[in-house]
């Protein structure tokens with residue numbers, strides 16, 4: 001049957017996206033998925049909001065094509081304004097998660113072979129979405145303060161690039177933040193070389209220390225930045241609600257494409273989240289998330305410091321869900337995970353292989369601390385350290 005599939009499908013089937021789903025091994029400690037902590041969902045408040053929506057005077061069960069998302073778009077506009085980014089509600093589209101935004105933007109802009117710059121490593125789900133449109137990828141190495149802009153500049157000079165995809169805040173998977181200087185330079189480069197930018201910002205509200213930096217969108221004066229946001233990490237992923245903001249020409253075309261894809265985002269969920277935002281205190285909820293995840297981040301850093309062998313290095317994220325592990329270049333973490341970590345030590349992470357378009361970088365891994373308990377962090381990192389040392393000896397023999 002496979003020979004009948006469109007050629008782009010053979011690419012997406014190898015995305016490795018299934019690596020983020022939970023394992024069936026009951027002993028497994030999994031640092032894989034970028035899942036929020038289930039204990040932190042505002043379950044009661046969202047439940048009350050939903051009850052209120054379905055108990056209202058007007059049936060909420062009909063198609064709502066047209067105006068259904070206006071109140072929520074106003075709420076999102078306020079949320080962005082409080083964060084220093086001014087966007088009119090009429091330029092905000094409510095999407096089925098940020099993931100749909102990635103797909104729609106790629107669908108609108110990428111012809112087969114078009115130049116697309118991504119950070120290396122990058123979000124596995126973005127590659128899965130982009131692969132279907134068959135771009136030519138250019139990968140720019142990640143540094144401690146965001147992507148290497150000297151490399152980016154070389155690429156922009158030498159190649160035809162249409163789009164740059166970046167996650168400036170608590171990058172998935174490295175956990176790093178793009179510095180203010182780099183944010184400004186990136187906008188300048190995009191202006192000079194006439195390139196659009198996707199700013200993917202689902203972790204933006206999850207900062208545990210340090211000062212928030214301006215979004216790329218807020219620094220953009222030429223409507224080049226398409227910003228994606230999400231309620232998945234700050235409320236709950238099952239809502240499947242995110243948003244997209246884009247400049248004039250792009251926005252209308254993206255709306256048309258969205259209609260062709262799903263007609264509309266679930267209006268039940270839109271109304272539920274709008275109710276939540278109007279009747280409950282999102283800031284207080286965010287405060288609670290920040291405090292709880294900070295404790296987990298700290299526990300992860302302590303465990304890594306205590307247990308990891310000297311040949312392993314890791315990032316210290318100021319927010320978000322992830323730290324990035326690197327080991328010497330000759331080690332293949334995917335192989336070590338399959339031969340040692342999973343079967344013998346019952347611990348898992350996301351090896352770097354599938355987080356680069358060329359799938360050739362094997363000595364890194366994403367470790368998520370958001371959906372594990374403090375004791376799992378401690379014992380999981382001990383297991384990881386033992387498994388890495390044993391894999392190191394075997395691969396070095």
Ligand SMILES: Cc1ncc(COP(=O)(O)O)c(C=O)c1O
Nearest residue numbers: 034097098099123172230232242
């Ligand atoms: C960087 C990034 N972008 C987009 C998404 C998709 O999120 P959503 O649940 O809003 O579709 C994720 C989810 O993990 C992510 O990490």
